[in-house]
Amino acid sequence: MKIWKYDDDVNTDMLFPGKYTYTLATAEEIKPHLLEDLDSEFAGNVKAGDLILAGKNFGCGSSREQPVVGLKAVGIQAIVGKSFSRIFYRAAINQGLLLVECPDAVDAYRDGDEVTLDPEAGLVKVAGKTYSFPKLPPEILAIRDAGGLLPYTLRALKESRA
Amino acid sequence: MGKTFAEKVLAKKSNRAEVVPGQIVIVEPDHMLTHDNTSAIIGKIGGELKEYGVARPEMPVIVLDHVIPASDEKTATNHLKTREFVKKFNLKHFYDVGQGICHQVVLEKGLALPGDLVVGSDSHTCSYGAVGAFSTGIDRTEASALLLRGKTWLRVPETIKMTLTNELAPGVTAKDLVLTIIGNIGADGANYQAVEFHGNIGSLSIDDRFVIANMGVEMGAKIAVFPVDKKTKAYLKSIGVKESAYEAVWADKDAQYVRELAYDLSRIEPVVAAPHKVDNVKPVSALDGLEFQQVLLGTCTNGRLSDLEIAADILEGKKVAPGVRFLVLPASKEIFDEALEKGIIARLSRAGAVILPPGCGPCLGAHQGCLAPGEKCLSTSNRNFKGRMGCKDAEIYLASPATVAASAITGKLTDPRKLYQEVRR
Numbered sequence: 001m002k003i004w005k006y007d008d009d010v011n012t013d014m015l016f017p018g019k020y021t022y023t024l025a026t027a028e029e030i031k032p033h034l035l036e037d038l039d040s041e042f043a044g045n046v047k048a049g050d051l052i053l054a055g056k057n058f059g060c061g062s063s064r065e066q067p068v069v070g071l072k073a074v075g076i077q078a079i080v081g082k083s084f085s086r087i088f089y090r091a092a093i094n095q096g097l098l099l100v101e102c103p104d105a106v107d108a109y110r111d112g113d114e115v116t117l118d119p120e121a122g123l124v125k126v127a128g129k130t131y132s133f134p135k136l137p138p139e140i141l142a143i144r145d146a147g148g149l150l151p152y153t154l155r156a157l158k159e160s161r162a
Numbered sequence: 163m164g165k166t167f168a169e170k171v172l173a174k175k176s177n178r179a180e181v182v183p184g185q186i187v188i189v190e191p192d193h194m195l196t197h198d199n200t201s202a203i204i205g206k207i208g209g210e211l212k213e214y215g216v217a218r219p220e221m222p223v224i225v226l227d228h229v230i231p232a233s234d235e236k237t238a239t240n241h242l243k244t245r246e247f248v249k250k251f252n253l254k255h256f257y258d259v260g261q262g263i264c265h266q267v268v269l270e271k272g273l274a275l276p277g278d279l280v281v282g283s284d285s286h287t288c289s290y291g292a293v294g295a296f297s298t299g300i301d302r303t304e305a306s307a308l309l310l311r312g313k314t315w316l317r318v319p320e321t322i323k324m325t326l327t328n329e330l331a332p333g334v335t336a337k338d339l340v341l342t343i344i345g346n347i348g349a350d351g352a353n354y355q356a357v358e359f360h361g362n363i364g365s366l367s368i369d370d371r372f373v374i375a376n377m378g379v380e381m382g383a384k385i386a387v388f389p390v391d392k393k394t395k396a397y398l399k400s401i402g403v404k405e406s407a408y409e410a411v412w413a414d415k416d417a418q419y420v421r422e423l424a425y426d427l428s429r430i431e432p433v434v435a436a437p438h439k440v441d442n443v444k445p446v447s448a449l450d451g452l453e454f455q456q457v458l459l460g461t462c463t464n465g466r467l468s469d470l471e472i473a474a475d476i477l478e479g480k481k482v483a484p485g486v487r488f489l490v491l492p493a494s495k496e497i498f499d500e501a502l503e504k505g506i507i508a509r510l511s512r513a514g515a516v517i518l519p520p521g522c523g524p525c526l527g528a529h530q531g532c533l534a535p536g537e538k539c540l541s542t543s544n545r546n547f548k549g550r551m552g553c554k555d556a557e558i559y560l561a562s563p564a565t566v567a568a569s570a571i572t573g574k575l576t577d578p579r580k581l582y583q584e585v586r587r
Contacts, residue, residue, distance in 0.1 A: 009349050009439055013547040017554075018526035022229050023236045025202040037549040057350035060382065061547060062526075063285040065301035086354050086384055087285055091301040139186050139315065150206065153307040157214055 008055035015067035027073035048075025059088025164414030195282030217312030262494025291375035291387035333582030336370035345443025353382030460491030464542035473567035482514030483573030527552030
């Protein structure tokens with residue numbers, strides 16, 4: 001498992017350039033361009049189970065969900081960050097991607113440290129030390145746990161017809 | 163205990179007596195905006211749309227504006243799919259290529275009114291706080307779900323109160339004010355929160371308020387909102403909206419805020435946001451003489467009539483510097499037509515401007531005016547992110563329409579105040 005570490009204020013244009021937003025839409029189309037203007041190594045080398053460690057305000061900028069769709073599709077385990085921009089945070093819930101808001105864990109991390117997550121318990125462990133992070137409210141967890149907003153919505157629609 | 167604007171609107175829209183910050187509420191937005199991303203949004207739910215249809219056909223507002231006219235077969239096909247969707251579900255609020263930038267069109271057509279709740283799959287949906295609406299951005303997937311169900315969830319935000327005193331000096335604009343605020347509190351200074359503007363609001367035009375609300379998201383805000391006053395009512399009347407059509411909402415005097423800030427407008431000076439972050443704000447004087455190859459006047463932030471007019475005034479009798487490409491995009495067809503009738507377009511064109519169709523143009527780097535490596539662009543748009551205008555090795559500086567016009571003449575970053583005073587004499 002590799003840990004990809006980035007600074008504060010990584011915006012959506014760095015995660016997925018705007019020039020592609022009206023021509024590339026599916027996960028397969030998005031994957032080769034993930035983080036293109038931030039880290040040219042990322043798209044070719046990321047593996048399922050990898051983690052992203054982020055500074056504050058990760059995902060600021062556009063209402064662009066493509067980075068989340070792409071990161072979920074390549075199997076990113078979670079993004080552990082100091083804070084996330086509002087629309088990006090919502091987009092992650094909607095795609096069922098785990099975001100962990102835990103500034104202390106990010107500050108504690110040094111290159112080469114082992115990082116493990118226990119989402120159910122709301123715990124992240126960095127180099128043997130455990131930090132807790134706030135869990136989502138139950139009504140929002142229900143969306144993420146359904147696999148994202150569309151599966152959740154379809155289930156609700158079916159139930160309302162039943 | 164008093165309530166904030168956000169608490170009042172979300173209580174009303176979720177049919178509750180009251181709500182508190184942090185609470186999750188289920189709401190049915192009055193309108194939901196989508197644009198060129200509509201084809202991707204409906205593409206996610208093709209089968210479900212056939213089965214369930216559009217939950218509330220009066221809710222969606224669709225404006226084609228991001229890549230217009232279509233730049234290639236793919237974008238043309240996206241537009242085509244959108245038109246077919248509109249026709250199939252008999253959607254009422256559709257604005258095709260050339261009507262203008264979605265946020266300007268929503269405002270002009272009276273689709274965001276005081277006290278309304280509007281969401282949109284575009285981050286600058288927060289613009290409608292200019293007329294006292296609660297409006298905020300969502301992603302494409304949420305827009306798909308809203309088409310099917312007509313409702314979504316929102317977290318009730320904490321609120322920051324910003325009090326404005328005195329008036330802006332001549333040649334200093336609302337853009338300088340909002341960039342100063344963002345530089346001050348940072349790109350995440352209002353993340354997840356609402357921002358209310360209080361104080362001498364009367365000194366700001368509706369255009370000014372639009373600029374400020376539009377850039378609310380650049381400080382992370384969920385909404386950025388102004389009270390409804392005489393100017394709001396006069397504007398709404400001018401577009402044919404009667405006072406009986408809306409119910410203005412505003413915060414109580416004893417509402418609870420997480421933070422209170424004050425800005426003396428008379429002390430604001432021309433500023434720029436330097437690459438590659440919107441909160442990297444510096445006085446124009448600090449970068450005096452910086453050279454540009456492209457200058458851009460327009461976008462949803464600064465493409466309104468007053469923006470075009472101030473630029474035309476500053477450029478009067480002058481020419482754009484050799485080697486500078488001066489691009490102008492009116493924010494809507496209505497603005498374009500009015501600027502034509504008033505001779506503003508002719509004045510800008512004679513000064514050397516390239517007039518582009520009313521749309522988003524080069525702002526997002528998809529077409530029309532992309533940059534080359536090593537180039538610098540001075541722009542009235544709202545984002546200077548790396549790669550934003552299509553090239554990660556170019557630089558974008560954000561400024562007011564006055565600063566952009568003054569700099570177009572010299573080809574270098576120029577404080578507009580001197581020129582502005584000359585033309586107003």
